[in-house]
Amino acid sequence: MSKKTVMTRRQFIKTSALLSGGLVLACHLPLGQRDALAASDNVFAPNAFLRIGTDESVTVIVNKSEMGQGVYTSLPMLVAEELCCNWQNVTFIASPVAPEYNHAQFGPLMVTGGSSSVRSEWERLSLAGAAAREMLVRAAAQMWQVEPSTCRAENGSVISPSGVRLTFGALVDTAAKLPVPKNPKLKSGKKNLLGSSTKRLDSPAKINGTAIFGIDVTAPGMLTAVIARPPVFGGKVVRFNADKTLAYPGVRSVVAVDAGVAVAADSFWQAMKGRELLEISWEDGKWASISTAAMHEEYARLAATPGLIARSDGTAEALLAKSTDKIEAIFEMPYLAHAPMEPLNCFVDLKKEHCLIRTGSQFQTVDRAAAAKVAGLKPEQVDFETTFLGGGFGRRACTGSDFVIEAVQVAKAIGQPVKVIRTREDDMRAGYYRPMWYNRVEACLDKKGYPLAWYHRIVGQSIIAGTAFEPVMVKNGIDHTSVEGASDTPYDIPNLRVELHSPTNGVPVLWWRSVGHSHTAFVMESFLDELAHKAGKDPCQYRQTLLAKHPRNLNVLKIAAEKAGWGKPLPKGRALGIAVHESFGSFIAQVAEVSLDKKSAIKVHRVVCAVDCGRIVNPDIIKAQMESGIIFGLSAALYGAITLKDGRVEQGNFDTYSLVRLSASPQIEVHIVASNEAPGGVGEPGVPPIAPAVANALFALSGARIRSLPMTPDKIKTALKQA
Amino acid sequence: MVTLKVNGTSLQTDVAADTPLLWVLRDHFQLTGTKYGCGEGLCGACTVLVDGVPLRSCVTPVGEVQGKAVITIEGIPDDHPVKQAWLAQEVSQCGYCQPGQILSAVALLTQIPKPGDTDIDRAMSGNLCRCGTYDRIRRAIHTASGVKKAKVRKPT
Numbered sequence: 001m002s003k004k005t006v007m008t009r010r011q012f013i014k015t016s017a018l019l020s021g022g023l024v025l026a027c028h029l030p031l032g033q034r035d036a037l038a039a040s041d042n043v044f045a046p047n048a049f050l051r052i053g054t055d056e057s058v059t060v061i062v063n064k065s066e067m068g069q070g071v072y073t074s075l076p077m078l079v080a081e082e083l084c085c086n087w088q089n090v091t092f093i094a095s096p097v098a099p100e101y102n103h104a105q106f107g108p109l110m111v112t113g114g115s116s117s118v119r120s121e122w123e124r125l126s127l128a129g130a131a132a133r134e135m136l137v138r139a140a141a142q143m144w145q146v147e148p149s150t151c152r153a154e155n156g157s158v159i160s161p162s163g164v165r166l167t168f169g170a171l172v173d174t175a176a177k178l179p180v181p182k183n184p185k186l187k188s189g190k191k192n193l194l195g196s197s198t199k200r201l202d203s204p205a206k207i208n209g210t211a212i213f214g215i216d217v218t219a220p221g222m223l224t225a226v227i228a229r230p231p232v233f234g235g236k237v238v239r240f241n242a243d244k245t246l247a248y249p250g251v252r253s254v255v256a257v258d259a260g261v262a263v264a265a266d267s268f269w270q271a272m273k274g275r276e277l278l279e280i281s282w283e284d285g286k287w288a289s290i291s292t293a294a295m296h297e298e299y300a301r302l303a304a305t306p307g308l309i310a311r312s313d314g315t316a317e318a319l320l321a322k323s324t325d326k327i328e329a330i331f332e333m334p335y336l337a338h339a340p341m342e343p344l345n346c347f348v349d350l351k352k353e354h355c356l357i358r359t360g361s362q363f364q365t366v367d368r369a370a371a372a373k374v375a376g377l378k379p380e381q382v383d384f385e386t387t388f389l390g391g392g393f394g395r396r397a398c399t400g401s402d403f404v405i406e407a408v409q410v411a412k413a414i415g416q417p418v419k420v421i422r423t424r425e426d427d428m429r430a431g432y433y434r435p436m437w438y439n440r441v442e443a444c445l446d447k448k449g450y451p452l453a454w455y456h457r458i459v460g461q462s463i464i465a466g467t468a469f470e471p472v473m474v475k476n477g478i479d480h481t482s483v484e485g486a487s488d489t490p491y492d493i494p495n496l497r498v499e500l501h502s503p504t505n506g507v508p509v510l511w512w513r514s515v516g517h518s519h520t521a522f523v524m525e526s527f528l529d530e531l532a533h534k535a536g537k538d539p540c541q542y543r544q545t546l547l548a549k550h551p552r553n554l555n556v557l558k559i560a561a562e563k564a565g566w567g568k569p570l571p572k573g574r575a576l577g578i579a580v581h582e583s584f585g586s587f588i589a590q591v592a593e594v595s596l597d598k599k600s601a602i603k604v605h606r607v608v609c610a611v612d613c614g615r616i617v618n619p620d621i622i623k624a625q626m627e628s629g630i631i632f633g634l635s636a637a638l639y640g641a642i643t644l645k646d647g648r649v650e651q652g653n654f655d656t657y658s659l660v661r662l663s664a665s666p667q668i669e670v671h672i673v674a675s676n677e678a679p680g681g682v683g684e685p686g687v688p689p690i691a692p693a694v695a696n697a698l699f700a701l702s703g704a705r706i707r708s709l710p711m712t713p714d715k716i717k718t719a720l721k722q723a
Numbered sequence: 724m725v726t727l728k729v730n731g732t733s734l735q736t737d738v739a740a741d742t743p744l745l746w747v748l749r750d751h752f753q754l755t756g757t758k759y760g761c762g763e764g765l766c767g768a769c770t771v772l773v774d775g776v777p778l779r780s781c782v783t784p785v786g787e788v789q790g791k792a793v794i795t796i797e798g799i800p801d802d803h804p805v806k807q808a809w810l811a812q813e814v815s816q817c818g819y820c821q822p823g824q825i826l827s828a829v830a831l832l833t834q835i836p837k838p839g840d841t842d843i844d845r846a847m848s849g850n851l852c853r854c855g856t857y858d859r860i861r862r863a864i865h866t867a868s869g870v871k872k873a874k875v876r877k878p879t
């Protein structure tokens with residue numbers, strides 16, 4: 001496998017030009033606007049996803065950031081399937097930032113997010129592979145002087161009617177001279193790669209220490225910087241004294257930037273030591289006294305008043321006003337940090353007319369534009385290289401480009417190549433977070449015990465308001481990412497009203513793996529469980545009735561229940577809980593088996609997960625993403641909370657912000673539904689169902705209903721007393 | 724000046740003795756396979772072997788390991804059973820925690836060649852994985868130990 005997985009635009013053009021005897025395939029695909037955009041920008045647009053060498057190598061240029069979800073394998077598989085090449089010859093390379101590599105559906109941005117990589121690239125990459133195959137076949141036919149339709153491509157060769165073979169490598173010179181087919185035809189019939197658990201191409205580099213993450217980037221003359229940051233969001237440096245810092249060995253520069261005071265040194269540790277010696281006086285600004293406790297009170301007050309309407313079917317309000325038997329509940333969820341294992345960092349080499357950035361980003365176009373602005377350059381003068389990402393979860397798709405902007409500011413101020421690293425504490429305290437949420441829900445049941453009216457008020461910050469995405473993503477004051485999973489619930493509820501309050505405060509918020517679904521699924525699936533209990537019905541049956549018109553939701557629910565042994569006897573002290581949720585085009589049900597220990601802590605023993613994500617590329621990667629989502633969601637369900645007091649974040653490292661460890665990790669079984677539906681996402685949808693599945697299991701076990709995350713032993717003890 | 728024996732090679736650098744081994748490996752010797760995750764001994768991303776014992780290099784002053792044998796991920800041969808098992812089970816997701824996981828697993832298997840689930844819990848719970856690869860780590864350790872395990876572990 002190619003060790004070099006990142007290529008700059010300049011290198012790319014150079015290699016492309018130098019690739020005598022190599023076929024660089026331009027794929028002009030009918031994608032309307034984006035195609036026009038790409039075509040208007042030829043100079044920086046190699047416009048290619050695929051390179052085939054005379055040495056038989058097949059390099060797929062991947063426009064998605066690899067952050068664990070396997071895009072360096074799944075996307076090449078899409079190309080290779082149609083190309084009919086030999087998979088052993090396939091390697092990957094991270095694409096530069098250029099219009100060709102913009103998201104196929106999200107507009108003119110290179111971005112990895114929304115569990116969209118496979119979904120959005122399926123067609124474009126399949127066609128890229130098919131176009132190349134057609135050219136190779138035509139090249140061979142031309143050489144043999146036969147009709148192309150009589151030849152076929154297979155395992156890296158083209159085969160003539162009489163069975164003669166020419167390898168792709170032998171055909172690239174001829175193929176390169178042929179026109180690119182406008183409407184390449186996709187293969188029909190059996191798939192060779194798609195649907196198989198092909199080994200990940202990036203695994204070897206990730207277990208031998210050669211995978212280069214942003215934090216590993218180095219360059220001649222590079223300094224490493226850490227930034228002393230204000231203790232409060234929006235705080236500013238009033239003055240600082242760096243005498244002692246500058247006297248510390250290895251410290252080269254101390255500069256003020258918007259984020260605080262940066263100490264740049266020969267090595268990370270010297271920068272850290274230097275930072276400890278800084279004397280800074282801060283001005284806290286207007287968020288100096290915010291606290292999550294006070295916000296909680298404010299949110300509760302807001303929840304008692306009508307909000308903007310996100311969904312209104314029937315007359316929920318009137319029915320509930322009349323009802324003598326309504327059920328009410330409050331659900332609360334805290335701020336959460338993304339806490340990727342690799343803390344944020346960014347390398348910048350800024351020259352007069354050029355800037356090189358190397359970092360792990362999910363948001364290259366936005367980050368590059370922000371960097372260019374700080375540098376006083378045009379975006380095209382910024383080479384933006386994507387390294388491996390040590391986890392993303394949305395944090396590296398930052399609407400404010402914070403970690404890139406601060407690094408460019410430092411580079412500009414010190415005039416030397418620099419890598420800015422956030423310590424774990426910096427990473428956890430400087431934002432951004434999943435918003436804190438407060439939900440008030442009321443419902444009443446019909447005569448048969450099913451929801452007649454459901455009235456849900458959601459209170460929490462918009463992650464979109466105030467960003468460049470607001471005009472597109474906020475409609476009539478409603479940020480859909482705040483209500484998704486609630487306002488569009490598939491449950492058959494005749495009178496449904498969902499309202500939203502979007503308070504503002506100084507806490508930076510951002511999409512966090514599964515976004516709005518990370519809170520709405522907990523509310524929907526917990527409260528529905530409560531209603532089932534109230535109606536005296538089995539929670540799984542109850543859901544099935546309400547999902548009768550939604551076969552895919554219904555199907556995963558049934559599979560998960562069956563595989564988990566729903567309704568069958570369990571060992572003493574164990575119980576099952578179920579949840580089903582649809583997000584990012586996929587349908588997922590999970591059953592959790594739990595017990596309580598003597599200290600009232602939940603132990604999750606086993607999770608059975610059924611997923612319908614439509615047509616699939618690589619089942620093992622799907623399984624891995626379900627496992628990953630479940631553990632990620634479980635950390636939030638059991639431990640996760642970012643709290644503020646006097647404007648200060650109270651957590652800083654993994655001692656105060658706990659994550660699930662191996663000893664607490666359940667056994668996970670994943671069942672993938674065979675499907676011919678359009679592909680759905682897999683990176684995020686595994687997260688939402690786990691918290692309600694565990695809460696519902698706890699209720700089944702003990703009668704304790706937890707409506708506030710995380711489910712700490714203290715809350716469980718209190719709930720047990722009320723049970 | 725400190726002298727270290729890293730992956731069998733003697734290396735020297737001019738660094739303060741209280742500098743954590745992690746940053747000496749990364750910044751001075753360009754051995755960047757050893758990762759920084761917390762700096763407080765809480766996550767295991769920085770795990771290396773010192774005389775065969777897994778240590779958190781982020782809280783180990785370089786002065787304390789002078790003359791001892793340090794093994795980093797770069798020093799584990801590609802055909803090592805643990806690495807092979809990691810590939811067979813497709814453990815890695817983002818991969819950031821995996822060098823530390825692998826070194827903890829190598830140490831475990833050296834100490835207990837056929838570990839049970841409780842041994843694995845004990846030896847591996849200091850290594851966080853935000854991507855949640857734990858189930859596969861467990862399976863890979865069983866694979867590397869040569870213990871044939873039923874495909875699905877009994878819920879404990």
Ligand code: FES
Nearest residue numbers: 760761764767781
């Ligand atoms: S970086 Fe050493 S234990 Fe986390």
Ligand code: FES
Nearest residue numbers: 817818820852854
């Ligand atoms: S594989 Fe990403 S942190 Fe473990």
